[in-house]
Amino acid sequence: MSGWRLLLTRPADEATALAATLAETGIFGSVLPLLEIxxxxxxxxxxxxxxxxxxxxxxxxxxxxxxxxxxxxxxxxxxxxxxxxxxxxxxxxxxxxxxxxxxxxxxxxxxxxxxxxxxxxxxxxxxxxxxxxxxxxxxxxxxxxxxxxxxxxxxxxxxxxxxRHLPEYAADALLHKVRAERLNGLVVSSGQGFEHLRQLAGDDWPQLAQLTLFVPSPRVAGVARAAGVRNVVDCRGASAAALLAALREYPAPAL
CATH class of the missing domain: 3.40.50.10090 (Rossmann fold)
Structure with missing residues (x-):
């Protein structure tokens, strides 16, 4: 599973905790909170x-x-x-x-x-x-x-x-982070998290929509596919355990 390099978008404290959990299994997680409570x-x-x-x-x-x-x-x-x-x-x-x-x-x-x-x-x-x-x-x-x-x-x-708010970022922050850290997957924990992802992506969305997107439910999966995401993985839950199970099932794309 170490081939995955994921963008984590939960609120800051949750995303940081998730990154630490993923690191224990050899998965890189980059924190960019898209929900502020x-x-x-x-x-x-x-x-x-x-x-x-x-x-x-x-x-x-x-x-x-x-x-x-x-x-x-x-x-x-x-x-x-x-x-x-x-x-x-x-x-x-x-x-x-x-x-x-x-x-x-x-x-x-x-x-x-x-x-x-x-x-x-x-x-x-x-x-x-x-x-x-x-x-x-x-x-x-x-x-x-x-x-x-x-x-x-x-x-x-x-x-x-x-x-819930979308924190303030530079217009190109999302694509820049994905490219600079060679990320190959995006993780959202809710429908609103996905909407904030699209909002922050702006004109860069067509490029980011090519990445694998991990979502918590069939509903969010449907919204993501309708928005043009090609590879959507429904984790059937928003927990770290649900994400890890999905990552075991889906191998990372070749670099």
Whole structure:
């Protein structure tokens, strides 16, 4: 696997940790964060939802930033978080919640809303009259999860805890880094990460679209192919383990 030289685009701390994990297996990872997380001020509506936390039959946390910020906010009002059904989209998010003593259920395969919706535990949690679900997320996330839950008879509230930005870079920063470090693969961890990749690439996108792109889900894979990426690898998850499994399956292109 040492032939892979990858661009890592997660938020800075996550990308640095991923680069260290890859280095242990002989894979080079170059960090260029394309998502910057900014916590949003706590509104009256947010505070009210936290105070009513025990009235929800299920709490869904969609990302690691949502877990960290959400737990911090919960801790201000609940010395011990309520022990109703907690769910996360991915295992890494679940681990953050579990470290705070919460029992969390997440999909065994696939870090996306589609996999979460298939969980029998989630379906059982909302199979009650007047089911209420709280989703902890960033601003402007996907609506699929809430839409499907509403179709199943639940009412859904959001606790939007952060917003995501594309950090400022020079116009040619992306292509320059790829060429200077001889990178042969790109890694994105979300749909928004991919959109930021395209945005930063600008006029250089046709050249960068020739590289192999590793994505976390079928949905992001479809978006990438529609945008002209020739070689898309669906890792079926955003974790380091999912990426490593994909790298074992797909050999690096010859230099």
């Amino acid at each position: 900014e916590a949003v001020p706590v509104s009256a509506a947010q505070r009210s939802r936290i105070l009513d936390l025990d009235r929800y039959c299920a709490i869904i946390v969609v990302s690691k930033p949502a877990a960290r910020l959400g737990l911090g906010l919960v801790g201000l009002y609940w010395p011990q978080p309520p022990q109703q059904a907690w769910f996360s989209v991915g295992a890494a998010t679940a681990q953050i919640l579990e470290e705070h003593g919460l029992a969390v259920t997440c999909p065994a395969v696939g870090d996306d809303s589609e996999a979460l919706l298939q969980l029998p535990q989630l379906q059982a949690a909302i199979a009650r009259p007047d089911a209420r679900v709280l989703i902890m997320r960033g601003e402007g996330g996907r609506e699929l999860l809430a839409e499907r839950l509403c179709e199943l008879g639940a009412s859904v509230d959001y606790l939007e805890l952060y917003r």
